[in-house]
Amino acid sequence: MVKTVKALGIRAPNAGILAANVLRSLEDPKEEVRFIVNPGAETGMDAVARRYGYSMEVSRLEKDLEIRMVPSGKTMEEIDVTGETCPGPVLIVGERLSALAVGERLKVKSASADTLADITAAITASGSRILGEGTEGDRHVITVEKDEKKEMPQGNLSVANRDRVLIVQSNGTGNAERAYATFIFSKVAVSMGKKVTIFLLMDGVSIARKGSAAGVKHPAFPPLDQLMDEMVKAGVTMYACENSAAFRGISEKDLAFGVKLAGAATYIQLLSDPTYAVVNF
Amino acid sequence: MTYETIGKEFIELLGLKGSPVAVKLVRTPADVPAGYEKMVKKERHCQFVQDARLKGVTGYATRAEHLCKGGAAVMGIEPSPDLVADGTTYQKLGNFKTIEGAVETVHAIPKLDETYYASVYAPLDKAEFEPDVVVFVVTPRQALRLSQAYLHTSGGRISSDYSGIQSLCADAVVAVKQRGVPNMTLGCNGSRKYSGIAEDEVILGFPPKELGAMVEALKAFKQKWG
Numbered sequence: 001m002v003k004t005v006k007a008l009g010i011r012a013p014n015a016g017i018l019a020a021n022v023l024r025s026l027e028d029p030k031e032e033v034r035f036i037v038n039p040g041a042e043t044g045m046d047a048v049a050r051r052y053g054y055s056m057e058v059s060r061l062e063k064d065l066e067i068r069m070v071p072s073g074k075t076m077e078e079i080d081v082t083g084e085t086c087p088g089p090v091l092i093v094g095e096r097l098s099a100l101a102v103g104e105r106l107k108v109k110s111a112s113a114d115t116l117a118d119i120t121a122a123i124t125a126s127g128s129r130i131l132g133e134g135t136e137g138d139r140h141v142i143t144v145e146k147d148e149k150k151e152m153p154q155g156n157l158s159v160a161n162r163d164r165v166l167i168v169q170s171n172g173t174g175n176a177e178r179a180y181a182t183f184i185f186s187k188v189a190v191s192m193g194k195k196v197t198i199f200l201l202m203d204g205v206s207i208a209r210k211g212s213a214a215g216v217k218h219p220a221f222p223p224l225d226q227l228m229d230e231m232v233k234a235g236v237t238m239y240a241c242e243n244s245a246a247f248r249g250i251s252e253k254d255l256a257f258g259v260k261l262a263g264a265a266t267y268i269q270l271l272s273d274p275t276y277a278v279v280n281f
Numbered sequence: 282m283t284y285e286t287i288g289k290e291f292i293e294l295l296g297l298k299g300s301p302v303a304v305k306l307v308r309t310p311a312d313v314p315a316g317y318e319k320m321v322k323k324e325r326h327c328q329f330v331q332d333a334r335l336k337g338v339t340g341y342a343t344r345a346e347h348l349c350k351g352g353a354a355v356m357g358i359e360p361s362p363d364l365v366a367d368g369t370t371y372q373k374l375g376n377f378k379t380i381e382g383a384v385e386t387v388h389a390i391p392k393l394d395e396t397y398y399a400s401v402y403a404p405l406d407k408a409e410f411e412p413d414v415v416v417f418v419v420t421p422r423q424a425l426r427l428s429q430a431y432l433h434t435s436g437g438r439i440s441s442d443y444s445g446i447q448s449l450c451a452d453a454v455v456a457v458k459q460r461g462v463p464n465m466t467l468g469c470n471g472s473r474k475y476s477g478i479a480e481d482e483v484i485l486g487f488p489p490k491e492l493g494a495m496v497e498a499l500k501a502f503k504q505k506w507g
Contacts, residue, residue: 005460009389010442017440021462024435025488038389 002032002103008064012043019045023052023069030074034103035067042067059131068103080109080139081119086242086263089115090122093144097128100146105131109139114242114252116140118263125269165189166276167198172206176216176224178281179207183227185279190234197276198231199267200259201241208240208259209250225256232258239266282493288406291492294499295423299334300404303412303489304454306356306397313341314410317401325349326356327449327472329402330416335477339403347400349471352450356400357393371446374470386444391456400454414457415492416449417485424465424483426499431463431491433498441465448472449484457486 005022007015015037022033033054035045042058045067049056054069079096081089093108100106110116120130120142127149133142167186171178186196200208207213207228216224232238239262240255252261270276282290284303291301307313320329320340325348332338347353351370354361364370368383377383405415417427428439443452443466452466465485468478478484487495 003461006391007442007460009386009444010440014440014442017438018442018460018462020437021440022460024437025461025491027490 001028001030001101002034004034004036004103006036007041008036008038010037010041012041012045015041016044016048019048019067019069020052023048023054030071032071032074032103033069035069036061037065037067039065041065045069076105076107076143078107078109081115082109082111082139084115085246086115086118087265089119090263090265093119094122094126097123097126097144097146102146102148104146106144106146107141108144109136109141111139112261113140114261115263116142117260118242118266121262121269122265125265125272162275162277163193164195164197164273164276166270166278167196168278168280169198169200169204169207170202171281172200172203173212173216173224174203174206176218179213179216179224180218180221180227182207182281183224183231184221185281186231186236187227187234190231190236195235196231197237197239197270199239199241199262199270201244201267203244205240205244205248205250208238208245208255209248210254210256213256228256229258241267282496284408284412284489284492285406287492287496288404288408290496290499291405291417294496294503295419295426297417297419297423299418300337300406302330302333302416302418303401303403303405303408303410304330304416305401305410305413306358306393306454306458307341307399307401308396309398313399314401316409317341317403319343320346320402322346323348325471325475326352326400326454327468327476327478329400330449331418331476331478333402333404334416334418337404337407339407341399341401343399349450351447352471353400355390355392355447355451355455357395357397358400361392376446386446390444390447391451391459393455393459412489414454414486415489416453417487418478418482419485420481421483424485426502427485427487427495428463428465429502430495430498431487433501434494439463439465443467445469449476449478453484453486457488461488463487463491 046056049069053072057068059066123144128147129145131143131145169182189196213225213228238259240259242261242263318340320342323346344359350362351365353359368387372380372383441464446469448466448469449472456464472478
């Protein structure tokens with residue numbers, strides 16, 4: 001469990017006196033405490049933490065500081081989702097997170113960076129925070145802190161800047177016109193200053209297979225692989241659905257330059273983001 | 282020790298005017314303690330506390346019964362009015378020279394993120410529920426004894442914080458409920474004006490779990506100091 005104590009407006013040393021009383025009055029000695037304080041109030045709180053057998057971490061929030069006091073010797077829960085396929089990792093981590101209290105942390109490991117990217121999309125969409133990412137041996141690692149989703153004020157929905165474009169391609173190389181349209185529309189959007197993401201799913205992932213776009217040609221246009229390469233170099237993000245790729249025997253090593261595998265959570269998160277205009281081909 | 286005994290002991294040992302007041306916030310109508318009726322009069326939270334303290338009134342107040350919207354808002358009973366949340370109200374009332382000062386203070390006021398259906402009140406000796414907080418309206422001398430009683434077992438110091446606004450609600454109830462430690466506050470213009478907090482009275486909120494040991498401490502003080 002994690003207890004959150006907002007102590008804004010209280011300066012040092014009073015914030016430390018308050019912290020000492022909070023730590024002394026905890027019913028569960030294993031409980032962590034997050035103090036939300038103004039910058040400067042943390043002075044002396046490290047001594048309070050030591051005195052009562054806690055370690056202290058300080059992290060900056062938007063305007064305030066979070067002082068986290070963790071009972072010495074308490075370790076963070078860990079989970080390794082290596083080997084699980086989409087949507088397994090997202091569901092496993094989501095289930096584990098749902099059992100945590102707000103403020104509790106979980107370390108998630110995977111051999112696949114793409115899997116962690118998908119988990120990251122799901123976690124941030126649910127309101128929790130990614131505190132850090134890195135590697136441990138052959139595992140990619142993220143540290144997650146459970147939080148609740150904050151409702152966006154109603155007014156903000158209507159004023160969200162739709163300055164990004166999501167192009168969903170589900171027909172693949174079998175429909176040359178739609179395949180061309182995917183990258184021509186991307187080119188136009190990029191020229192308009194939009195940030196573009198292409199999500200290839202179902203038959204659309206055929207475009208992601210290394211070399212396959214080179215076979216799509218039309219006399220009025222450059223070869224599709226050239227357009228695709230141009231868009232990658234222009235900063236367009238290109239995802240191939242992990243499950244659709246697996247259905248068609250496409251693995252990470254078969255992917256064309258610039259294409260990354262992504263899971264269902266990434267797709268749902270993109271569709272849910274009001275700053276994206278969505279185009280289907 | 283029951284709350285009935287604890288409440289009576291506090292009154293006797295400190296010579297309190299009125300009772301300590303048990304306050305509880307409930308999330309749903311089903312959580313209202315059995316037998317508790319909705320308050321008849323629409324009033325402010327600080328008035329409900331004073332009515333329980335001085336007149337023995339018990340009952341609960343939903344959003345509809347709370348006249349002070351700022352007080353109800355920090356207790357999670359209704360959304361904060363825009364002009365209160367953005368500091369405008371307090372700057373217009375003259376509390377702050379600048380809107381920045383008002384915003385800084387409003388940002389720091391203890392407030393509950395969760396939503397509650399109602400606040401429930403009873404004199405402590407008549408409380409038939411487990412309170413979140415027990416509020417004392419006392420003289421400075423009685424506040425001294427309460428502070429000493431709190432520190433009697435484990436020692437230490439007390440830190441109290443307040444801003445002169447939203448006193449009996451944010452400082453005496455919300456801060457204590459959230460932190461699990463006592464807080465002292467001096468009232469606000471509203472509570473001084475409407476609820477009859479006297480010139481020589483201050484307000485303290487305590488977590489209920491501390492009260493038994495505090496009564497024992499007061500008895501020890503009485504033996505030692507008379």
